[in-house]
Amino acid sequence: MTLKLLSHAKRSLFVSTPAAAAATLAAGMMMLPLYGHTQTIHFGVFDGRNYAPAQLPLAARSPVQNESPKLDRGVYLVPRSADGQYHLAGWINGYPVVFLVDTGATVSAIPLHEARNAGIRAGQQVVVSTANGMATSWTSKANILSFGGFTVSDVDVQVVEHLQFPLLGMNVLNRFQIGYANGYMTLKIAQ
DSSP states (O other): OEEEEOSSSEEEEEESSHHHHHHHOOTTOOOOOOTTSOEEEEEEOOSSOOOOGGGHHHHHHOOOOOOOOEEETTEEEEEBOTTSSBEEEEEETTEEEEEEEOTTOSSEEEEHHHHTTTTOOOOEEEEEEETTEEEEEEEEEEEEEEETTEEEEEEEEEEETTOSSOEEOHHHHTTEEEEEETTEEEEEEOO
């Protein structure tokens, strides 16, 4: 077997015989028999890892099961995701979102394309410094953010045009004691 890199996210596995192809295919994958010819099986690699050719079928049929955050004796345990970040399911004004926990963000933020769904009608324009440089955003006041059994009221939220996903920033996180241990972030209401 040989592996040919077609792009950053697409890989091809070349199998020389139909029998070898059948042995290599994962359950649920379709094989078009081309008897006597080389067969190409395309794989998309999405987690940034560099798999050996023989590992691709296994990786395709065995996704990582993400662990859900949980509340344990007043401490919210958030597992680190495969991307090395911490993500939380929650709500902005009752609209469901998945926050990226960002201790480097001064203020919580939401992408412009989700702001209307989150009940944000208007905001005062400001220029902010982001990881990608300066950006125009709009400040919406008096929002309600919820996650993991916690609800925080009267929260400023920045509406940012080219933001990929909602950020849970320090204006919310500073109300909690934050810790890190064994692949978890811990959040506990600050005393």
